[in-house]
Amino acid sequence: MTEPVRIGIVGLGTVGSGVVRLLLDSADHISRHAGRPIIVEKAVVRDIHKVRSVQLPSGTLSADIREISGDPSISVAALLVGGLEPARSIMVELLENGKDVITANKALLAEHGPELFELARRKGRSIAFEAAVAGGIPIVAAIGECLAANRIESIRGILNGTSNFILTRMEEDGSSYAEALKLAQSKGFAEADPAMDVDGTDATQKLAILAHLAFGVWVPWADIPRTGIDGLDIDLLKYAEELGYRIRLVAVVSRAGSKLAMRVAPALVKIGTPLAETRGAYNAVSIVGDAVGRMFFHGLGAGQMPTASAVVADIIDTVVGRTAITFRTTGLLSVETPAAHISGVDSLQRHFLRIRVSDHPGVLAKIMGILGDYGISIASVLQHDATGLADTGVPLVIMTHQCASSAVRNAIAAIDQTDVVRGKSFCLSVLDD
């Protein structure tokens, strides 16, 4: 067997520890796939005295990034810290010093992708990032390599495990949003500050990366219309179930002429369809290609070892040389790549509305009249006994026939200006297939 490859690891948090554990526990198996042993030469952490769940030989830990970037025996580094800084500066230092980099940091790529890819290209290095999107699901390889013969028509995915865990707990246990969030935090799925998960930011950044791979344009993630799950309540889930649906945080992108129609938002998905059956911390991605038709992938989207599985696959790919080829040929973005023109999703689909109204005669007729004025016809209405709800309003739940999202938004705006509405009206898209 040839000489071992010496790698550096930056960050020994949940994912970094998982990567070290996998490299140690499955060393034989991994070296067979890589053609030679992979050895962790240095692990750089903020605090070298912190007690850790994985044991590395003494002298391996360091608090100084130059122990990796300045070590010519290290050719490959895994950057496993989150957030934008110091992650960005570290990535720059690693690339400047000729290291191939593997990362799981989707925020970093969604924010600084063009400069970082450009720098890597200039230095003749590569960046691999399978773990940045959908955890253990090999979706980056699927889009960039396996489906390369296809023009991608659309992608639809559940990309945030924390949000999906919370929604699943609410629907299965009847927990409130707050209780389910607390449980997600106690199980380690949600960060102490879960804002980026539940407000849709994390899923949006992942969608921007997938859209870039699929459509070859640079997608500024902040331009993608986004709604999180943080405004949902248990009643919405119950009404959806009564109509035969579950609610999932769904990220979508599809071609719309020269634009990309994109959105991250909670949507109703029909019970029995693959997205509705995606539960707990699982992620799912459905891709339609012109030749292959609809492909569906499902797997653990978060968690220590599923993410480590993707990182180590990238380390192997980088060591054997596949990553360098892919990085060169898939035409990843540069600073000159034009940004995508993003539009909201305005396709014809059914919509689910919940409007809280005052409990007076004529209110239903008024609401229906406004919907009719905007050309929206109704498939079904749910209104339960509302005794005692006079203050917060009586929930009126409406499923529309197919109509444009823009028409529904306009109708809701008009309805919310009447004097019969109490509180915020909800409108969610319905995905029937």
Next chain:
Amino acid sequence: MTEPVRIGIVGLGTVGSGVVRLLLDSADHISRHAGRPIIVEKAVVRDIHKVRSVQLPSGTLSADIREISGDPSISVAALLVGGLEPARSIMVELLENGKDVITANKALLAEHGPELFELARRKGRSIAFEAAVAGGIPIVAAIGECLAANRIESIRGILNGTSNFILTRMEEDGSSYAEALKLAQSKGFAEADPAMDVDGTDATQKLAILAHLAFGVWVPWADIPRTGIDGLDIDLLKYAEELGYRIRLVAVVSRAGSKLAMRVAPALVKIGTPLAETRGAYNAVSIVGDAVGRMFFHGLGAGQMPTASAVVADIIDTVVGRTAITFRTTGLLSVETPAAHISGVDSLQRHFLRIRVSDHPGVLAKIMGILGDYGISIASVLQHDATGLADTGVPLVIMTHQCASSAVRNAIAAIDQTDVVRGKSFCLSVLDD
């Protein structure tokens, strides 16, 4: 842009025509992924005068394989003919003459894999075969590359689109097996001679290839216990549905000590689980890895363009150089690779039995007594009004609690030797997760 790559195509049947169409229609897109244009220099067919659905420039068609193997300008060839001969001889000639080969022929690899891989390795060439298993689903790449950090624990798949199409038609339309088979043939899913599809051979050969990739041993496909769907009837599907299940042709492999437990057979899969929701010509594969957990893939497993999507992805991978690396590093089999020790599947699971019995007092007690003697306990029994069925026997449908398959097989053998049984008893495994 660099010089075009000139490739040869052997066979312009369904898949070959699809590959040519994709290379022509998506030439821009594909050349961007391959880093240069891909041009079909020669297509070798049996009859150059046959009218074809794709147009190639005059002079491209030939009936002589040496027009590809002997042309030094052609470095890559796609072998898209089925069966063992002349496919094997053509592959040998292509490899001997220094061509990298892409193929969709699973029978050829399952039968002659070791010699062919060995020859390719000796000649410094590669063989790519994504399209040989599960059509458009990138399962070969997933196991060989994307999940390389994992020790694979088990694989479970629906790998034959024809069988799945037939079963779906039977359960959705109430068609007989014969009617559904005829429809599959008229739709082009089943061959004129569909024997290899419906007797389980095709799925078994694909399972042997997946098991080789996942476990690194050579799996003689004919040693894998196999039952097709050709003995099923509509009543079995109806009883299964009554109990909350569908019937699918399921291929399974899992580690069992130093052996591989393998089987291809119809099995009951719980309605709502991913395998049960795999309908029509779709394929599905579920893989459990020690790090990644359970991954699930679903997509079109047959048909012209999904298969062409996989072939062209392999052509791109070969042209850019990824295939050569993968072929060298995944440790594909050679003539020296030891053959796997294959055992049947004897894990604890529930079983579904249908026994046709004579309609006499005491028969049920006798059957139950024999099952009890073999330690098999019963979860539920279905017996419908059997007026008029005296000749063919009264169907007695039994769902057992968890027990070893061997115990059930022995009990059935004992039951079939009694004088109360009419016709062949059926025993299918039940997959509850």
